[in-house]
Amino acid sequence: MTELELLEFARGPALWVSLGVLAAGSLWRIAGILRLGGKPDLAEPRSTRLIAGALRATFARMLPHPAFRRTITLAAWNGYVYHAGLAVIVFGYLPHIDFVKRLLGLAWPALPEPVVYAFVGLTFVSLFVALIVRLNDPVRRLLSGFDDYFSWFVVVLPLFTGMMTLDQSYATRSAAALPLDPLPVAVHLLSVELLLVWLPFGRLAHAFLVFASRAVTGAALTRKGAAQ
Amino acid sequence: MVTTSLGSFKSPDARVAAREFVAQAGRDAAFQLEACVHCGQCAEACHFHLVSGDPRYTPIYKLQPMLKAYQREAAPFSSVKKALGLAPRELTAQELQEWSALLYDSCNLCGRCTLVCPMGIDIAGLVRRAREAMAAGGFAPTDLYKAVERALDTGSPIGVRWPALKRQIELQEQETGLRIPVDVEGAEYMVILSSIEIMGFAEIIGALARIFRHAGASWTIPSAGFEATNIGVQIGSREVAAELVSRIVAAAERLKVKCVVSPECGHAYSALRWEGPNLLGRRFGFDVVQIDELLDRFVREGRLRLRGKDARRLTFHDPCQLVRRGGLSEPPHRLMREVSANFAEMPSAGAASFCCGGGGGVSAIHRAEGLRFAAFACKKQQIEATGAEAVVTACANCRNVLEEAIDHDGMTLPVLGLTELVAQYLEPEARTG
Structure with a gap:
């Protein structure tokens, strides 16, 4: 297989298969949980604004509870750094926007390249800080297993392979055009596809499970008038 | 003596516990068990971890047996993982004995961990569920099994029976000069008490007599079904908890009261107000109010000056x-x-x-x-x-x-x-x- 064929494979069948696994795996996981069912709560509710409570919890828990803000650890704040950094890189970098445009027809203004590059550096450092903390902190080390470390790996890998493509001047080229050196782009795409394939099955599924978890707790505590 | 299917510390059975862990992992619990990212923030909220620095006291870690049983038997992809040999191993009695100290001794179900969890996992609620499995399998602390026996036998986890309460009521009547109504049918409020109050802080009965007289509200204490505490919710046994709640409900229905007043006892309120109807599988025909909630209402309505x-x-x-x-x-x-x-x-x-x-x-x-x-x-x-x-x-x-x-x-x-x-x-x- 030539480098160009590998790129075509990564842009074509591999991409569609990985997206298919992402969609099917995510739906399977959600459906598998939903089928477990639940019982209606018969206690007289103190508040019936359960949807509002669920939504409030979903958004409010994006920030630490005010009572814990002063004591929150570096590791927790670091989580915000790499989540924000990944969002900037995925949604703010022109080649990624073009990629989405090619797939879905959606596009938005890109951030200047230097800004994105700064976030790449910051995110890279932040992800390594997360790993170091996980390996060194007794609590996180005790909690962590293969899933945690492999999930970290599949997040860092696209970042790393993406950096290998940065020497190609993209801004002047169109999305459909072939890169001057197809191999780094193909490897980058394949690493992203590995992430997509892994996402529904491991710890990264928190990307969608977080909404259900927060909403369930938010609604339950709102019912008791105990949402804080 | 009421008999239950509650497990026994004398013959612990890990398979029974495992089955109950799975049964407890319904939809809402499963969403939460699956959402954890192992960030460890709950450890920083738990006083047991804060004072000891022991990572085993990390609240979410206490749920490992429940998570393992769920992942092995009920989680999405569990059958595939089992077939591939990737599912967690079966729980062992030794493992659950070890976790007994984590799920009981080092957890107050206080919910501080729930408050801090960025994923919104109600860890305290899950520990409450996990205890159902531990108790069913015979892995709860011996002291709690004994308290269950006493509660089912005498009505109280420390063995307080009606004659003891009657004596305290009489003493408080002498102390306050007020009559304390017992078993009055049609009273507006039925007050229940905890054994600790009856034996340790009996002056609360006199205080209640003065308060209800001042507020001009009719009230009564039942001679049967007066115990508010519920060892069933603490050990983790729906069956025991339901039996104890049913005694209060029977008293309230027998006396045809409008409202049951839960005393100054945290878990008693939770057991009756929030778990009670679900334990019995039906809504109550009366309100449940906690005593301080009622006092606050009386003050704001001007009934207590x-x-x-x-x-x-x-x-x-x-x-x-x-x-x-x-x-x-x-x-x-x-x-x-x-x-x-x-x-x-x-x-x-x-x-x-x-x-x-x-x-x-x-x-x-x-x-x-x-x-x-x-x-x-x-x-x-x-x-x-x-x-x-x-x-x-x-x-x-x-x-x-x-x-x-x-x-x-x-x-x-x-x-x-x-x-x-x-x-x-x-x-x-x-x-x-």
């Missing part, structure tokens, strides 16, 4: 099951401001207050005593930050645990009950009128 305030520097300890878990954050604090001229809130008062260390049945577990006293350090720090001369609380168990811990630490600090404090500052004319 207060005069004077305690001049000492007072602080208030939030019972977790009333405030953080029960939704009663405002009433006790409002009452405190009514009766205290020098009220000092603790740091993180309300939602993030530390547990006394004895909640969730921990105070009944003898082997956990050392750990409980150690965990008090967090609460002590919050109390000392206020410079208070006395601590007030709204839970007899908290009161008892605080008194023991304060004594253990060589401190001199009275612990008062909020209801008694309110009764002390009723307008005298109405009190004697």
Whole structure:
């Protein structure tokens, strides 16, 4: 297989298969949980604004509870750094926007390249800080297993392979055009596809499970008038 | 003697526990079990971890057996993982014996971990569920099984029967000069009590007599079904909890009362108000109100008129099951401001207050005593930050645990009950009128 064929494979069948696994795996996981069912709560509710409570919890828990803000650890704040950094890189970098445009027809203004590059550096450092903390902190080390470390790996890998493509001047080229050196782009795409394939099955599924978890707790505590 | 299918510490069975762990992992619990990212923030909220630094006290770690059983038998992809040999191994009795100390001795079900979890996992709620499996399998602490036996046999986890309460009622009638109504059909309020109150703080009965007289409300104490505490929710047995709740419900229905007043006891309120209808599988035909919630309502409606305030520097300890878990954050604090001229809130008062260390049945577990006293350090720090001369609380168990811990630490600090404090500052004319 030539480098160009590998790129075509990564842009074509591999991409569609990985997206298919992402969609099917995510739906399977959600459906598998939903089928477990639940019982209606018969206690007289103190508040019936359960949807509002669920939504409030979903958004409010994006920030630490005010009572814990002063004591929150570096590791927790670091989580915000790499989540924000990944969002900037995925949604703010022109080649990624073009990629989405090619797939879905959606596009938005890109951030200047230097800004994105700064976030790449910051995110890279932040992800390594997360790993170091996980390996060194007794609590996180005790909690962590293969899933945690492999999930970290599949997040860092696209970042790393993406950096290998940065020497190609993209801004002047169109999305459909072939890169001057197809191999780094193909490897980058394949690493992203590995992430997509892994996402529904491991710890990264928190990307969608977080909404259900927060909403369930938010609604339950709102019912008791105990949402804080 | 009521018999139950509750497991026994004499013949623990890991398979029974595993089956119950899976049964407890319904949809809502599963969403939460699956959402954890192992960030470890819950450890920073748990007083047992904070005082010991032991990572095993990380709240989410305490749920490992439940998670493993769920992942092995019920989680999405579990059958595929099992076929590939990737599913967690079956739980062993040895493992569950080890976890007994984590799920019982070092968890007050206080919910501070739930508050801090960025994924919104109700860890305390999951521990409550996990205890169902531990108790069913025979892995709960021996002390709690014995308390269950006493509660089912006598009605009280410490063996308090009606003659003991009757005697305390008579003493309080002599003390206050007021008649304390027993088994009055059609009364508006039926007051239930905790054994700790009956045996340790019986003056609460006299305080209630003065309060209801002042408010002009009809009330009664039932001679059967008077025990408010529920060892079933603490050990984790729906069956036991339902039996104990059913006794209160039977009394309320027999006396045709409009409202059952849950006493100053955190878990008793939670058991009756929030779990009760679900345990019995039906809605109640009466309201359930916690005593301080009712006092607050009476004060705001002008039915209780207060005069004077305690001049000492007072602080208030939030019972977790009333405030953080029960939704009663405002009433006790409002009452405190009514009766205290020098009220000092603790740091993180309300939602993030530390547990006394004895909640969730921990105070009944003898082997956990050392750990409980150690965990008090967090609460002590919050109390000392206020410079208070006395601590007030709204839970007899908290009161008892605080008194023991304060004594253990060589401190001199009275612990008062909020209801008694309110009764002390009723307008005298109405009190004697």
